[in-house]
Amino acid sequence: MRFPLSMTAGIAGYIMKNKFRPRPEWQRDGTRKSDPENPFRIMHARAANGRSASPHPMIGKRFPLVLMLEPLHTCNLTCTGCGRIREYESTITQRLSVEQCLAAVDECGAPVVSICGGEPLLYPEIGPLTNAILERGKHVYLCTNGMMVRKRLGDFRPHGRLFINVHLDGLEQSHDLAVERPGVFREAVEAIRAAKAAGFKVCTNTTVYKESDMREIEALFEYLEQFNLDGHMLSPAYGYSAVNDREIFLTRDDVHEKFQDIDRLASRFKLNSTPVYLDFLKGSRDLPCTAWGNPTYNIKGWKGPCYLITDAHHKTFEDFMTRTPWESYGHGNDPRCEHCMMHCGYEPSAALGINAKLGDSLKLLNWVLR
Numbered sequence: 001m002r003f004p005l006s007m008t009a010g011i012a013g014y015i016m017k018n019k020f021r022p023r024p025e026w027q028r029d030g031t032r033k034s035d036p037e038n039p040f041r042i043m044h045a046r047a048a049n050g051r052s053a054s055p056h057p058m059i060g061k062r063f064p065l066v067l068m069l070e071p072l073h074t075c076n077l078t079c080t081g082c083g084r085i086r087e088y089e090s091t092i093t094q095r096l097s098v099e100q101c102l103a104a105v106d107e108c109g110a111p112v113v114s115i116c117g118g119e120p121l122l123y124p125e126i127g128p129l130t131n132a133i134l135e136r137g138k139h140v141y142l143c144t145n146g147m148m149v150r151k152r153l154g155d156f157r158p159h160g161r162l163f164i165n166v167h168l169d170g171l172e173q174s175h176d177l178a179v180e181r182p183g184v185f186r187e188a189v190e191a192i193r194a195a196k197a198a199g200f201k202v203c204t205n206t207t208v209y210k211e212s213d214m215r216e217i218e219a220l221f222e223y224l225e226q227f228n229l230d231g232h233m234l235s236p237a238y239g240y241s242a243v244n245d246r247e248i249f250l251t252r253d254d255v256h257e258k259f260q261d262i263d264r265l266a267s268r269f270k271l272n273s274t275p276v277y278l279d280f281l282k283g284s285r286d287l288p289c290t291a292w293g294n295p296t297y298n299i300k301g302w303k304g305p306c307y308l309i310t311d312a313h314h315k316t317f318e319d320f321m322t323r324t325p326w327e328s329y330g331h332g333n334d335p336r337c338e339h340c341m342m343h344c345g346y347e348p349s350a351a352l353g354i355n356a357k358l359g360d361s362l363k364l365l366n367w368v369l370r
């Protein structure tokens with residue numbers, strides 16, 4: 001995500017503090033059973049595929065950057081690529097209380113909270129919840145499909161740390177096709193217009209599918225220039241196991257191809273993704289998955305290992321941090337991770353400076369200043 005200068009400085013301070021003094025209770029390895037034949041185990045556990053897993057550069061320094069908070073999974077749309085409404089079908093009418101949401105915010109302490117779902121504007125107490133998170137000094141991304149924005153804008157007041165993040169997967173025809181309902185693009189655009197006119201910070205969130213035409217995404221950003229938006233987030237689609245249609249998702253090679261020309265787009269528009277993550281998407285550098293940097297909390301608990309795949313729901317954040325077998329996930333470790341290049345696994349790695357190259361700091365500074 002792209003952050004204003006003061007926000008970037010605050011987050012940089014948070015990262016440095018946690019890198020130098022990682023909280024010990026989050027670094028324990030609660031996944032390993034005691035082994036009577038090797039009581040002083042010094043080797044890391046083997047990955048799921050039998051390959052030996054070398055220690056992750058951030059094992060021993062885990063901490064969260066962005067909390068994905070899902071107060072409910074109810075939605076007013078049924079998008080083709082959405083895993084949420086399918087995976088949580090059995091609990092789709094349930095929702096977290098405001099107290100549960102705030103307890104999760106406090107328990108994990110991430111400086112950025114992305115309120116998503118479902119459609120968070122269907123959550124009755126979304127206004128008080130957002131205010132209470134802002135009062136805790138957090139930066140809030142309110143992720144919405146735009147359908148309820150005009151109706152509920154009065155529940156919020158503009159704030160320097162509040163971003164309304166509208167989902168748009170393409171121009172009118174393509175977007176309405178992806179969300180399976182005509183008129184959604186127009187309503188989302190009216191939502192953007194109204195929110196900007198009321199003084200809110202607004203950004204967009206676009207998922208790139210196999211069928212997505214990057215020229216159309218460029219045309220979408222051109223069209224949105226009239227609103228002087230506060231950034232665009234771009235992420236390749238990931239093949240949720242809950243979604244049957246494998247044809248719409250990208251392989252790693254597809255992602256590299258789609259994002260080949262991303263530098264040109266990044267020089268024209270305010271892309272929220274860090275330059276290091278964009279390098280990763282176009283295939284010019286590798287990054288490990290650091291999904292603990294982007295934890296998800298919902299009605300079932302802390303979703304492990306990540307926003308995308310579910311092997312467990314943990315009751316506490318500490319349990320999620322210490323009982324998830326992190327070395328077993330990521331590219332090369334788990335077949336379900338093979339083609340994942342989603343920001344929730346890899347943007348934290350970029351922000352944390354893993355596999356950093358000479359000149360990265362300058363690149364990052366340039367990106368922040370621009």
Ligand code: SF4
Pocket residue numbers: 075076077078079081082083084085117118119145167179
């Ligand atoms: S708007 Fe979001 S939560 Fe709702 S169906 Fe679409 S992708 Fe899923």
Ligand code: SF4
Pocket residue numbers: 289290291305306307308309329330331336337340341342344345346
């Ligand atoms: S690689 Fe992707 S799917 Fe696998 S654990 Fe990381 S974020 Fe989740």
